Amino acid sequence: MIFAQENGRQMPKEDKIFAISGRAKAMIAKKGKDAVINATIGSLLDDNGDLVVLSSVLEALKTLEPVDYAEYAPIGGTPAFKEAVKSAAFGKNFKTSRYTEVCATPGGTGAIRNTISNYSKPGDKVLTSDWFWAPYKTITQEIGRDLTTYQLFDAKGDFNLDGFTEKVNALVKAQGSLVILLNTPAHNPTGYSLSDADWDGVVTCLNSASATGKITLFVDAAYIDFAGDEEKYRSFLPKLENLEENVLPIVGYSASKTLTLYGMRCGAMICMAKSKEIASEFKQVTEYSSRGTWSNSVRAGQAVLAKIYNSPELMEKVGIERAENRNMLIRRGKAFEKALRKEGLKNVPFDAGFFTCIASDNPDAVSAELEKEGIFVVPLGKGIRISVASISEEKCIKAAKAIAKVMK
Ligand SMILES: Cc1ncc(COP(=O)(O)O)c(C=O)c1O
Numbered sequence: 001m002i003f004a005q006e007n008g009r010q011m012p013k014e015d016k017i018f019a020i021s022g023r024a025k026a027m028i029a030k031k032g033k034d035a036v037i038n039a040t041i042g043s044l045l046d047d048n049g050d051l052v053v054l055s056s057v058l059e060a061l062k063t064l065e066p067v068d069y070a071e072y073a074p075i076g077g078t079p080a081f082k083e084a085v086k087s088a089a090f091g092k093n094f095k096t097s098r099y100t101e102v103c104a105t106p107g108g109t110g111a112i113r114n115t116i117s118n119y120s121k122p123g124d125k126v127l128t129s130d131w132f133w134a135p136y137k138t139i140t141q142e143i144g145r146d147l148t149t150y151q152l153f154d155a156k157g158d159f160n161l162d163g164f165t166e167k168v169n170a171l172v173k174a175q176g177s178l179v180i181l182l183n184t185p186a187h188n189p190t191g192y193s194l195s196d197a198d199w200d201g202v203v204t205c206l207n208s209a210s211a212t213g214k215i216t217l218f219v220d221a222a223y224i225d226f227a228g229d230e231e232k233y234r235s236f237l238p239k240l241e242n243l244e245e246n247v248l249p250i251v252g253y254s255a256s257k258t259l260t261l262y263g264m265r266c267g268a269m270i271c272m273a274k275s276k277e278i279a280s281e282f283k284q285v286t287e288y289s290s291r292g293t294w295s296n297s298v299r300a301g302q303a304v305l306a307k308i309y310n311s312p313e314l315m316e317k318v319g320i321e322r323a324e325n326r327n328m329l330i331r332r333g334k335a336f337e338k339a340l341r342k343e344g345l346k347n348v349p350f351d352a353g354f355f356t357c358i359a360s361d362n363p364d365a366v367s368a369e370l371e372k373e374g375i376f377v378v379p380l381g382k383g384i385r386i387s388v389a390s391i392s393e394e395k396c397i398k399a400a401k402a403i404a405k406v407m408k
Contacts, residue, residue, distance in 0.1 A: 009141045017042075017378055020367070024376040037375045037399050041390035042188075042354060043262055044226075044325060049390070052325055054260045056317035060307045061300070069300035075287045077104025077268065081302035084309035085268045089221065089253040091234040097241060098272035099279035103286035104297040107262075108222040108254030111269035112181065113139050113293070115250050118285045119216035120145050120179045127167055128181040131348065131357065131382060133188045133220075136181055152192065157349045159198040165205040168215070177214040180206075185233045186223035186353025189378075189385040191333060193227055193351040199236045203243060210246035217247060218269075222254040226326050227352040230319075245274040248282075255301055257354070259308070259318070266301025329354070332388040336396035343404030354389035357382075358403065369406045375399055 017040055024038035033049060044052040076082065082102040090096065105111040112135070116126055122144040128136055129152035140147045150167040154160040171178045182202070185193035194202070206215050219240075227233045240249040248271060255266035269286060273279040290296065308314045330352055337347055337356065348357045360366050363379035370377055370384075377399075378385040386403070388396055 008144065020371075020376050020378060023371065027374060027376075031374065035374050037391055037395045037402075039386045039388070039391050039395075039399055040376050040378050041387055043389065044257070044260065044329060044354065045390045046328075047392035047394075052260055054318060054321045054325075056314055056321050057259050057261065057304060057308065059317075060304045060311075060314055063307065064300060064303055068303035069298075071299060073104065073296045073299035073302055075290050075296045076283065077102060077297065078299065078302050078306065080306035080310070081268075084306040085253055086270060087309045088255075088258065088305060089224070089251050089268070089270055090237060091231050093231055094234055094237040096237070096272055098274060099276050101271050101273070101279045101283040101286075103269050103283065103290060104302060105267045105269055105290070106265040106294050106297050107256050107267040108220065108252050109135060109139070109267070110265075110290075110294065110297065111250075111252040111254075111267050112136065112218065112220065113143070114269055114286050114289050115216060115218045115252070116140060116145060116179055117143050117289050119214075119248070119250075120177065121175075124175050124177070124179070125171060126179045126181060127171055128183070129187075131187070131190050131380070132181075133183065134380075152190070153349055159192075159194060159201070161198065161201040161205065164202070165209075168205055168209045169212075172209045172213040172215060175213065177216075178209075179216045179218060181218050181220055183220040183222070184236070185221075185227035186351065188223065188353065189355045189357050189380060190348050191350040191353040191356045192348075193233065193353075194236065196235055196239070199239045203239050206247045207242075207244045210244045213246075215247045217243070217249045218252055219249060220252045222252065223257055223353050224253075225258040225322055226329055226354065228326070228330065240272055243274075245278075248273060248278060250282075255305055258322075259305065261301055261304065264301035264304070265298045266305060267297075328393075329389060332391070332393050332396045335393045336386065336388050336400050339397040339400035340404060343401060343408075345400075345404045345407060348383065355385050355387050357385050358407065359383040360407065366403075366406055370403065373402050373406070375402050377403070 125148040130149040150163040251270045253268045256262040271282040360383045367379040
């Protein structure tokens, strides 16, 4: 640092993903689109490389009145948004018996930040899996916490409940409280989704550990509508009702992917508290933190979401359009996995979603070698990440073959 304060943060000089993506764009400008596979982007692109924007969402956006975007939104979100976002996150079938409160946030990122700042203490360790979305670390460091991990998969490639339990118990004992970030379904970066049996194990573990201290379970559901059948992938929600009072589930919702509204910065945190007091406290503390960071969230995204979820006609259109795009995404992921296996290589356990990973001891070298072939991926600590969201099925197959060749 020259003038700024480091404050315990480890800051890279440049953002790795944006730097790689920049090199991919430069190569496209030089050699043309067909010569390059840019599998670094975290947004859903069509087969031509253009951003997918749901036209039904645009339709709702175009009906907004000036007050819908010019006026401040209440700090916790507009009443219509707060109601609608519960339907968006919980789906058609799940009705909770818990006390819920909603706080609007700038994207799912804001919900993560607000959860960590309110439910952990300075110096605490926040728990997530060893494959994780890098901003988890940024956020914890930004607010004087740290991130610690458990190994996501066991030797058989299943959810490592034993490793999870061991870490949870040790941290709750040491800290007296714990925040856990659980990104499912369609986890970024692996594409893994916890099964119902995995969830049963998580609930049992947390209930038992909660005898020692308070646990906040943040379910990062940013990709919930892109894993598969929207209701089926919400089957974990009723299980949250079985959590003891000393475990607070908070569902993190993001309209970035689910409604293709990335730039609108629309998200929410929804608590499912067992007591009214814990729910009221959630409202108080999360609104206070919002005021002290971004103040209030963007009103336009809230208005769009409320319009959609209050119109059966629009909802049906969104559902149909999203399913078409989701199916395209799922086809790409499966095609990549199949092509990789054909070459004798395996990705880490994958279910669905925007990304898949391949484990490697030398991700930077693999990524650099692939760049020479015009294939751009993201090197992570434990392997490389391929965004199937940003490349066509044909390019998925091509990339799998090239990756296998380089890795072998
Ligand atoms: C794992 C995960 N959580 C949350 C988010 C939230 O994103 P946003 O703040 O854009 O809604 C993302 C976006 O990439 C993500 O990958």
